Amino acid sequence: MPFLDWVNKNQAKETTREVPYHLLKQESVHGDISGANADNLLIQGDNLLALKALIPFYAGRVKCIFIDPPYNTQSAFEHYDDKLEHSQWLSMMYPRLVLLRELLAENGSIWLSIDDREAHYLKVLMDEVFGRQNFLTSFIWKKSYGGGAKAKWVVGLHEHVLCYTKRLELFPEMWLPPDPEAAKKYYKFSDAKHATRGPYRLQPLATTSMDARPNLRYAIMHPDGHEIWPDKQWQWSQERVVSAQANGEIVIAEKKGKFSVSYKQYLRDPDGDERRRKPYSIIEGHYTQHGTYESMELFGLENKFSFPKPEGLINTILEACTEAGDLILDSFLGSGTTAAVAHKMNRRYIGIEMGDHARTHCLPRLQKVIEGEQGGISTNVEWRGGGGFRFCTLGDPTFDTDGRISAKVKFASLAAYVWHCENGEPGHQVFDMPLLGIQNGVAYYLLYNGALGDRHPASGNVLTHAVLQAINEIFPHAGPKVVYGEMSRLGASRLAAEGITFKQIPYDVKMR
Template structure:
């Protein structure tokens, strides 16, 4: 597979690994839920900060990155040359992929200016086999009469699965317009139906010569270049059940009666062209933003209808939705109304002037956007955090501000590759693949001095045996150990020293 190359690509490939972990500093809690998170800060640093806690947990990622067309906020430096833009995007895509669940997906809006570059870039990070579709979204429905060449009326939505062989999107609900195409001119007992072809575009070469004689004497073969959609046995069954349509006069090409009652109740697969009547448009989006901030409108918002469709297709209630270019908080607002947990990251002051304000109004029950269609009444809440200090300095030493639970999440993720979801309030962090992991840090055993209990002594080991027994392999992190190599081996213990063996930056 061909790859993109650009100036400083090597540095871009290393950036996600080199960027330091930072602490998240809670500034505000609004409402009655701590499950939703709004972060103000550089999204590269914020994404790295989330890794120990959310790696492999996010079901749906939506991002609307700067398009490199001078249309985004100044703090995203949206005047970059192509190489700089690619270097900005690459490490963020790597971290986003790490955060996605195995059955998760990422949806990226982009315009014609960078779509071809971005497609090749995501192919490289996610794997071309995980490409799902390129949706064309009608962002404008009026013609720009002053356009230099053609009127720009659409954006792209690039869709990738984390693992395409396990990802299954939801379906769209059937509309009244779709159902109106089904009729029952022959009063069939199965109800309304629609005539559909008996042939398909693909099939086995041996079936090209297929022919079938119906009980009324009509002989049917697939048209040239096509293949039979059904076997002889299936056609016989449908013929006997009066499920073949020959037209009102009996002279039409045979077709199948596809009954509405037999279609999946889950809905219909999404098309790859989304009209503004179905998925909103830029004008709607700007009006939605004006409803909560008239003094400082957002230049490039996305409509709630668009995010409603994406989140519906890509997630279920309770799943985690993430947007690392949050902008005016459309993704968070829609996820909130749809009962999804969410994480939003926004770099500039819009985190406070737009995102907080919008989410507060959502909690209060605002009725704009999709509120009426989802019967939104208000409630729930979110936490607002900023980026704190780096968790580790350039020499790998642990920042004194790091508390036990935070370091425990880092250690657990490094050792197991799993996110730290459990309540880390004891030395035993958990058991993974038969190995028990322990952390001695900040006097977790209840000693009066914070530094006490951080050393693996005979007494501390006995306390671990008494309180947290485990007969298999044990990995213990601590400041140092007073146990000799023979005793450690006899106890099946691998000791790792803090901070030197904590493999985090």
């Protein structure tokens, strides 16, 4: 496969491997963060570090990523420096895309908003990181109604939203949501099946084209005994028509001595699910101006954010590929649109923004959402307020330059690192005891911060005979064990007899 090359690409690849792990520092809590709301995070900081900090906890758990990175437009925006050279822009994007991919669920998708300047370079970069086979499409987002009277050559009315899946074969089908107006307009008749199948419309059973199936040309019997022949042929087999007739789903009409045969197409299938067969195409109906008005409503004319995405655009994307409760991530959060929309749609979310507007725009915006703010998509999704989120910044690095674990690392954080390092996935369990979990028959233990409390005089971080006895009494496991601790006082033969592989903190805590 051909790859894109640019100045310092190798350095960009190294950056990906060398980004240090940081702890997240909770600054404040807003609203109710119980249950699923505990995952709602607004993080202020460089997304390279923030994404890496999320890996041990969220790798493979994000259902949908939306990003709207600086477009490299060579023109200074009010809130961020967009004047990156082309190569610098690619080097900025590369390691972030690698980390985003790690965070994405196997059946998840990533949507990238971009304009003509970098769209095609970004496509090739994404092919490299996500795999060409996982490319879904480049949606056209029609961002303006019209205009461009002064344009010299063409007027740019659209931008792109590139869409990649993590694994196309696992990505669920996408259908436009049912349109109640269209249903009212077209489905006008009702019969005894209305309760389950809803109203129906009549569709002609005869086709105007011929295919090679001779068995589609036969006579349908009118109840009064007439034979009705199609001009060309019917769409259905005779068997299917006879069964539909028996079920009262065929309608025969007569006009000036000529018979026409129709079948009833119900709004809902026999299971009661609405017909959703309209696929996505161009994304229409949400304009840049809407985003600007929304921002003005929220922050006033003076403080409005420059070129935020309209809430409706994000709503369309989340509607297409997520369900309530799914986790959404935006690592270029800007004024907080993705987080606000996800919150209103009852999705969980993580938003990362390095600028001051994380505090001046995203934070107050999400607070207003909790209070029931009624702008943007609120009416459409019947938003009434509620929920909550945590506001975090980047804390200390988890490991110092010599690989030592920072004294500030808490048991639960190190446990999440160890679990991820061993199993390649975040632990869904609460890490509050030395037995972290059992995976493929192997039990994983962590002795850290005196997790075994007063059962060991030296705070329980060392694997001694007494600590082993405590482990076997409190957290027995018949199969093989992996024990992480600062030191082991057990000999090789005792470890082997107990089925223990001992790993030393910090040297054996190697990140993936």
